[in-house]
Amino acid sequence: MRYVVHGAGAVGGVIGGLLHRAGRPVTLVARGAHLAAIRESGLQLDTGDGVVAVVTPATDRVAEVEWTPDTAVILAVKSHQAMDALADLRDHAPSSTPVVCATNGIATELAALRLFARVYALCVMLPSTHLEPGRVVAKCHPTPGILDIGRIPGGTDPLTDAVSTDLRAAGFVSQERTDISAWKRRKLLLNVGNGVDASFEQGDAADELNRRAVDEGERVLAAAGLAVVTADEDRERRGDLLRRREDLPAAGGSTWQSLQRGTGDSEVDYLAGEISLQGRLRGIATPACDAIVEVTRRLAAGRGRPRSLDAHDVLAGLGPVAD
Structure with missing residues (x-):
């Protein structure tokens, strides 16, 4: 080839x-x-x-x-x-x-x-x-x-x-x-937090915002009837194959890199934004994903510093998780 x-x-x-x-x-x-x-x-x-x-x-x-x-x-x-x-x-x-x-x-x-x-x-x-x-x-x-x-x-x-x-x-x-699409959808759920990784200071609040976004993704994809491999299947596939090099400085994921390079944009609309889209098509609210998209868009467009925001501010606006 x-x-x-x-x-x-x-x-x-x-x-x-x-x-x-x-x-x-x-x-x-x-x-x-x-x-x-x-x-x-x-x-x-x-x-x-x-x-x-x-x-x-x-x-x-x-x-x-x-x-x-x-x-x-x-x-x-x-x-x-x-x-x-x-x-x-x-x-x-x-x-x-x-x-x-x-x-x-x-x-x-x-x-x-x-x-x-x-x-x-x-x-x-x-x-x-x-x-x-x-x-x-x-x-x-x-x-x-x-x-x-x-x-x-x-x-x-x-x-x-x-x-x-x-x-x-x-x-x-x-x-x-x-069934590659089912594997891609699980990968999407791993990537909905890319905007969190890029925009917010690391810590418990950022972790909680990421968890809420993933939960929204799980609910939306299930409601859509779309096949998704389980988190356990994904972990088993990865196993210990990917071993991080110890000689490299810490760096974030792909969306973090877009902000770090000051590109002025990112693919957040196709990550957390994909969950927002699928939710809107089915009348399901996705407040955490919506907030991640909005904040990351603004930070990228303004060429702001990665991980410069406080996730507590977003969580306060979201309120408690609905039962």
Whole structure:
């Protein structure tokens, strides 16, 4: 397989870099200062084995990609950037191109399926950071991540087998899943607290706000009749595979990184905001998720400092949990 990694940030950069190291042809799609640094010195991939320069084609225009019948796209942009990326792919990639969504949330796959017939999902368990142009960091070693794959809306096929095989060759743990959407929804419940991690001082109040948001997510997805793997199944899948590197400074998740880089936006609308959406569709109140979205939007737009707010203020506005 050949790969076009659309979004060579933390997740996409680590996936693309390690696939390249495993001998798979990779083209990275990036932009701005990050692309300029990659073109000048290669993508600096920091793993537990040291830092290597990944020298591979890089572009900000999908129109420049040399498309072949064995090329697959790994879409690894933030969820709020996916529509622009998909439109770019629609205009320049063959309609038969398989699109593998390595995004958070559950919205990108359906958006991709509107444009491409062959759409797949990765359930991404890949702690990583991208805080400076040209450099990405895999935060776990020796296994950098768990990347299970399945077809949308369900099932597996020769493509899932080929991609999973390549990911394992690159050092990831990966298996095919006929029910990948159920795994993605559990991952969504883990990510509803990304806005809490990004916006609020760590402590008991932040933990309580996160717990309320997850509880809302559990209720909403159950009311929607959507299959979700259990928390126990998720913990069993992770086991002790992902071991955090002790040589790295503490850093937050993907939404925290957006605030830290001062991008002015984040994907919170597709994380806690997804629970808000699903609740509104079914007349179910989601006050904790609504508050997380509102606060994180404001903090990102104002380029505020990550973890600078007090979750007690939000909890006071929410009041006690309804029975």
